[in-house]
Amino acid sequence: MRSDSYQAVKRFAAMCVEILNGYRPPSQLRPLAHPQKFGDVSDQVLRRTVRIRMNPSHAARKGALVRVRRVLVTEPLAGVAEGVVVLEHGTSSWAMAVRFEKANRPNFGVFGWVCTLVQVL
Template sequence: MSMVEVTRQGPRPAIRLRPAPRREPLFDDERDPDSWTSPDQLALDWAHLIAGDARPAAVTEAPPPPIRTVVSGVSADAKLAVRRFVKLCVEVLNGYRPPAHLRRLAQPREAAAVVAEGLSGAQRVARVRRASSDRRCPRRPAPVAVLRLRLCEPRAGAVEAAVVLMIGDRAWAMALRLELHEASWMATTLRLI
């Protein structure tokens, strides 16, 4: 968007408003280590000083550094999987689905814990709604709504999310972790606070 201000002395230069970026650019330490290390750098062997040996140790070729990739941002597949899982959790909390439906999106080892957390969350929401209906509100209770969703992919194949939920007049938090197993994203952790 450009604006031109007209004054008595004539028009002033245009002012351009540009949107701020949603995320900061990558830092140097977040790049792949191969992009900033030199292959010609010598590896120093300090083992002889630690062991107390005054003689220099034989020069051995150091093993190549492990390949470490840093995930910047969250992949599109991870975003889609988290949104799908959060939508299912909200439907469970609202009472539209039974908590057992969370089992098919959870890893088998942690499925019981994920379903139990969904069940306890649905029971807590029901208690909050009963308490608010005691105030003689003739209208239907407001459904659980997602206010904010923050994602983080700490490593490739794992995504963590923090969700702010609005339940009645209170804000609750939900934390979850999904991991990629055999081309499907499966929940390993679910916490409702």
């Protein structure tokens, strides 16, 4: 069974894909991000969104939706998870490095994990 941190990163990646494909607004990342880091987190996702923005129905017809190819997560320290999400869009692919931290509030984020850093590579 996968850890809670893996599930949190996977859920975050799925939401990012929905944002990149135009199905969700970036503000919906707010509950998954640390309140003080939301601006930086959403900015990294928006930078990629601007580059590939396409009407979702057009993207679906063209088969050009962004998809998650792979999710890798490690926990180097207790309460810290670092992950890599490999995404693909048509023939191109790129990665997102993410860092999650365990919050002391169980109903916060996904299973208490909140995103504190995203770097789109």
